[in-house]
Amino acid sequence: MLTWVALLALALFSGATFFAARRKALASVGGRPVGLHSLPGYYGGYVAIWVAIPAALVLLAAAGFGGRLEAGLLRATPAPSVQALDAQQRDVFFDDAVSLSEGRQASESVYEGALKSALDSAVARARHLKSQITYGALASALALACAGAGFAFPRIRPDFRARNRVEGWIAGLFILCSVTAVLTTVGIVGSLIWESWRFFQSVSPIDFLFGMDWDPQIAMRADQYASSGAFGAVPLFIGTFLIMIIAMLVAAPVGLFSAIYLSEYASPLARAVVKPLLEILAGVPTVVYGFFAALTVGPLFREFFNGIGALLIGGGLDGLGQYLSQVQNQMALVAGAVMGVMLIPFVSSLSDDIINAVPQSLRDGSLAMGATRSETVKKVVLPAALPGIMAALLLAVSRAVGETMIVTMAAGLQAKATINPLDTVTTVTVQIVTLLTGDQEFDSPKTLAAFGLGLTLFAVTLTLNIIALRIVQKYREQYD
Amino acid sequence: MTETSLSAAQTLRKTVEARLKVRHAQETRFRAYGLVAIFIALSFLAVLLGRIVTQGYSTFVEYSLTVPVYIDPARVDPADISGANFDLMIADQVLARLGIKDDDFGTQSSKVMDILSNDLGFQLLEKVKASPALIGKTVTVTGPVRADGALYYKGEIKRSTPEDERKLDNAQLGWLDRMKATGMVSSGFNSGFLTRSDSTEPEQAGVWGAIVGSTMMLLVTALLAVPIGVLAATYLEEFAARNRWTDIIEVNINNLAAVPSIVYGLLGLAVFINWLHVPRSSPLLGGLVLALMALPTVIIATRSALKAVPPSIREAALGVGASKTQTVFHHVLPLAMPGVMTGAILSMAHALGETAPLLMIGMVSFVPGVPEGFTGAATVLPVQVFIWENASERAFHERTAGAIMVLLVFMIVMNLAAILLRRRFERRW
Amino acid sequence: MIHQSDEGPGPATPGDAIKIRARGINVFYGAKQALFDVSLDVPEKSVTALIGPSGCGKSTFLRCINRMNDTIAGTRVEGRVELDGEDVNDRSIDPVVLRARVGMVFQKPNPFPKTIYENVAYGPRIHGIATTKPELDAIVEKSLKRAGLWSEVADRLQQPGTGLSGGQQQRLVIARAIAVSPEVILMDEPCSALDPIATARIEELIDELRNQYCIVIVTHSMAQAARVSQKTAFFHMGKLVEAGATGDIFTNPRDGRTQDYITGRFG
Incomplete structure (x- = not known):
């Protein structure tokens, strides 16, 4: 709260220096801006930046990291009675001290005797540290703001190149923003590799990538995590693959034929109606597809197969009938089919772009030879668009592999290495969600396994994307 | 020269025309594939949205019970208002209005509580807490019927289902019918769904x-x-x-x-x-x-x-x-x-x-x-x-x-x- | 203003038989009218050049002959275009058959992204003209030879057609068009994307093909029209201003606008 007030005050102060600097710049040339190197506003901006930026950084750092600094200092000097506690209890003790100092509810631990007095003194010390950090930050922010003004203000002279300085700051901001995207990648790759590395300390990568048995044990207590779960991810890979294949069997033909119809046959009116409708299908959140799969498609498919099973029981296909009559909601077919529907607009809009990039002159050439539309599409347009379409399908595969909600809601949890679409399978993403939801010990292989899976997922989708984007780029260059 | 080229032209025409039917059939088929694909995609959209609306629209219909409750001084201790069982008072009131005698074990009233939201009791508690002067007077409260009751009104729970397979027994269904018939329960727009937050009780849960x-x-x-x-x-x-x-x-x-x-x-x-x-x-x-x-x-x-x-x-x-x-x-x-x-x-x-x-x-x-x-x-x-x-x-x-x-x-x-x-x-x- | 009577193609031109007879053609792109009441006769076994400033409707007229205008949504064609006395817009005429009889070469070379062989074999394959491999080979060879490309590509028939030079591509496209033995070849500024040497080759080729086909060529270049054609039609603002023997048009135009155009006063 205090930080926000301080930031507001800083903004006002910085605004005031803006006008003061602007006025000074104007005054230095007798009110005629022609004599200045830059527009007067740039002089104001230059000073305002020097006033605001360093001080704001200090305030934000104090707001963001003050709590950790406080906790760190608090822990640096524990009372002897606290030192006697084991690591976990000590954590709780200090958390309680901080909570109490901020007037929040402490944990239910009971502190007596020496611990009670240690807690009281820790609470007092926490309060003291907190105010020290807060006021220290406020004071240094004030000092920095004044120093900024003191540094920048005297430099205002008619020949001072204020615009270049301000634009220098803006360029810095620009670069900072573009680097954010790179930092995100670094963050993703770094955290996945780091956590996976910790995971591979306890489970060998070979066992993980080629093991046929997936059964992560639930670590109930910290000392239990030595108990070996099985972390062979092959069943998950097979499950993911199976669902992806089913999804592509739905999405590829329907999406591709829709795209062909829209780009080659549909009237402008039909295009104007159908394309936005397909976009709606693309805009539906995946959790909605998941709901639809779990509560509508699942039961529907089960009833259908159970019905067929009931008909077959006792006949020549009795075994099949028995099997079909016991099919469950969570079959791979359900998640795969619904995921396929989700991917239809994705495939069709990408293919539509690709097909439209095929030059009209090729179509004209073929039609002028007396080819029908469909012959033109099959023999000229599609072969020409083939690389692009392959890339679109690869991107769709990447989406299918990384899709989470549909499979989490509609596929099962049982890791089974099967390619039977009526069977229950689980996928990489489902397991990541299962391993990481709920409160778990963060250091157990069980939770770290999620990062191993995440790294595999990331590597696979990244490879697919890079290949696909490469092909698309080559393809576009060909017709540009 | 003219003769031969004319006949060559005729040969070309004949050859092309010979395959024309097949080719146009292919064309029609190919076009149909495209139409079918678009039809499939759009019907998925229709089914998806239609299914969600048919499943979800009833959320916005609420069945609420309005009942005047006499705050019996014998059952509410002014010193400990929260200790009083307001749910039971409401249930008794409902029973009395339906003209049913409860037994000594309170079986009937607990069955009534099963079909009324505990939100009613909370409301009464809040009201009495706010002004203890209400003790001894009659207060009217309005609140939702419990989710299962609402499901019965909406036709999701059916009488045709065997009694032991559904959550509400025949007596409760009968009460629900009579409550609706006598106007104690009325249906309306469920504004609570939009103004409340998550709850463990479905009828009180909102977004x-x-x-x-x-x-x-x-x-x-x-x-x-x-x-x-x-x-x-x-x-x-x-x-x-x-x-x-x-x-x-x-x-x-x-x-x-x-x-x-x-x-x-x-x-x-x-x-x-x-x-x-x-x-x-x-x-x-x-x-x-x-x-x-x-x-x-x-x-x-x-x-x-x-x-x-x-x-x-x-x-x-x-x-x-x-x-x-x-x-x-x-x-x-x-x-x-x-x-x-x-x-x-x-x-x-x-x-x-x-x-x-x-x-x-x-x-x-x-x-x-x-x-x-x-x-x-x-x-x-x-x-x-x-x-x-x-x-x-x-x-x-x-x-x-x-x-x-x-x-x-x-x-x-x-x-x-x-x-x-x-x-x-x-x-x- | 049109100095052409309905009863004849104007002054006598080589090849007296009339292959294409257009009468009262109006073409609309949506609300915009692109051609106004154009009537023109195209003689058999000769080259007819359509000239005029850009946007004058000469390409639009060309596309009426093989009904390529059908492929542009919102286009409406009125009037009669007769090919050997049959109206090409008649319901009984299938555009597939029509386009097999009337080949077309476009402004920019547009070989399919296939091999040279497959490019030429495309027409015979889709129309079922050749059924066996030797037949197809023969047609490909004959067409390439006739297009004057055989000696250059005989040893690389299986390489992509898009790898050829611009002039070669355009000759490949001509070979592709004549592989189905059409009666008429339409050429829409076939040399505008080519250098002078390649242009000269194509012009030679057109001159050779004249003996067997009825050729209609749209061109920007009056010199080209004068070099290759026997009959010339001048279009302006969607109207046919004047048509006649090429020599007459260039030496003795009857309309002031033709005069202005061929002397380079506009265009």
Whole structure:
């Protein structure tokens, strides 16, 4: 709260220096801006930046990291009675001290005797540290703001190149923003590799990538995590693959034929109606597809197969009938089919772009030879668009592999290495969600396994994307 | 010469005509495949939306009971108002109105309590607490029927189902019928669904907390992703020299846009929670993660909007002596703004519907209220859908579809805004 | 203003038989009218050049002959175009058959992204003209020879057609068109994307093909029209201004606009 007030005050102060600097710049040339190197506003901006930026950084750092600094200092000097506690209890003790100092509810631990007095003194010390950090930050922010003004203000002279300085700051901001995207990648790759590395300390990568048995044990207590779960991810890979294949069997033909119809046959009116409708299908959140799969498609498919099973029981296909009559909601077919529907607009809009990039002159050439539309599409347009379409399908595969909600809601949890679409399978993403939801010990292989899976997922989708984007780029260059 | 060429021409015609029928049949078939594909895609859309509306519309119908209750001084101790059993008082009142005698064990009244929401009791408690003078007087309360009762009214629980297979027995169904017939229970628009937050009782559960959570989270996302994305795109498109570094950044951005969303969840867990200690389940954390996720899309949309501004505008501005920065900020960006905003709104709409990364960062917890600030625990609409879909009670399924309808309305509004913006400011160069 | 009577193609031209007879052609692209009441006769076994400034409707007229205008949404064609006395817009005429009889070469060379062989074999294959491999080989060879390309590509028939030079591509496209033995070949500014040497080759080729086909060529270059054609029609603002023997048009135009155009005063 205090930080926000301080930031507001800083903004006002910085605004005031803006006008003061602007006025000074104007005054230095007798009110005629022609004599200045830059527009007067740039002089104001230059000073305002020097006033605001360093001080704001200090305030934000104090707001963001003050709590950790406080906790760190608090822990640096524990009372002897606290030192006697084991690591976990000590954590709780200090958390309680901080909570109490901020007037929040402490944990239910009971502190007596020496611990009670240690807690009281820790609470007092926490309060003291907190105010020290807060006021220290406020004071240094004030000092920095004044120093900024003191540094920048005297430099205002008619020949001072204020615009270049301000634009220098803006360029810095620009670069900072573009680097954010790179930092995100670094963050993703770094955290996945780091956590996976910790995971591979306890489970060998070979066992993980080629093991046929997936059964992560639930670590109930910290000392239990030595108990070996099985972390062979092959069943998950097979499950993911199976669902992806089913999804592509739905999405590829329907999406591709829709795209062909829209780009080659549909009237402008039909295009104007159908394309936005397909976009709606693309805009539906995946959790909605998941709901639809779990509560509508699942039961529907089960009833259908159970019905067929009931008909077959006792006949020549009795075994099949028995099997079909016991099919469950969570079959791979359900998640795969619904995921396929989700991917239809994705495939069709990408293919539509690709097909439209095929030059009209090729179509004209073929039609002028007396080819029908469909012959033109099959023999000229599609072969020409083939690389692009392959890339679109690869991107769709990447989406299918990384899709989470549909499979989490509609596929099962049982890791089974099967390619039977009526069977229950689980996928990489489902397991990541299962391993990481709920409160778990963060250091157990069980939770770290999620990062191993995440790294595999990331590597696979990244490879697919890079290949696909490469092909698309080559393809576009060909017709540009 | 003329003779032979004429006959050659006739041969050509004959040959071509011979296969014409087959070829036109192929053409018709191929065209039909396309039509069928579009029909399939659109019918999926219709079934999906239709199914959600048919499952969810009943969420917005509420059956509420209005009953005057005599606050018996014998049963309420003014010193300990919270200790009184208001639920029982209401149940007794309902029994009395239905003309049923209860036995000594209170079997009937507990069966009545099973079909009335405990919200009624809470309301009565709050009223009496607020003014103890009400003790000894008659107070009228209105509150929802318990979810199972509502399901019976809506035809989801049927009398034809054997008694031991349904949650309500014949007597309870009879009471529900009589309560409706005598006007004690009336149906109306379920405004509570939009004004209440999550609850363990389906009839009291609403999406308000999730709406507020989603709004707060999107605010964080928009405040981070849009400025950073726009500036980054402007830099890459207008200022940066094309070299190896900008190429790397560009490839990087294109690939980030296709990274599965769940990976962003892992990033949030490892970096924001474990390393930077951002509070779990908070709108701040969700907003941060979704901002990183939305960033590439915002950048890509902004870049294409900037590309659409013709170079002549830049040349004109530079030609009259504007600096590069002035050119971009005074001329290029304002002209590209409609496209930028359209892209930004669409990526925010996408972020609104995103669920998977939020599961990783602890947003799946039960939050019975609006979030306490940006660092408090919060839930958001899509996650609320996920939580309710997992609930075992059947009444929650209806609410799930209802929550989806609310979510879709928000998404439609955002998409319409984007479309209108595009239409309104569309410029042809 | 049209100096052409309905009863004849104007002054006598080589090859007296009339292959294409267009009468009262109006073409609309949406609400915009592109051609106004054009009537023209095209003689058999000769080259007819359509000249005029850009946007004058000469390509639009060309596309009426093989009904390529059908492929552009919102286009409406009125009037009669007769090919050997049959109206090509008649319901009984299938555009597939029509286009097999009337080949077309476009402004920009547009070989399919296939091999040279497959490019030439495309027409015979889809129309079922050749059923066996030797037949197809023979047609490909004959067409390439006739297009004057055989000696250059005989040893690389399996390489992509898009790898050829611009002039070679255009000759490949001509070979592709004549592979189905059409009666008429329409050429829409076939040399505008080519250098002078390649242009000269194509012009030679057109001159050779004249003996077997009825050729209609749209061209920007009056010199080209004078070199290759026997009959010339001048279009202006969607109207046919004047048509007649090429020599007459260039030496003795009857209309002031033709005069202005061929002397380079506009265009």
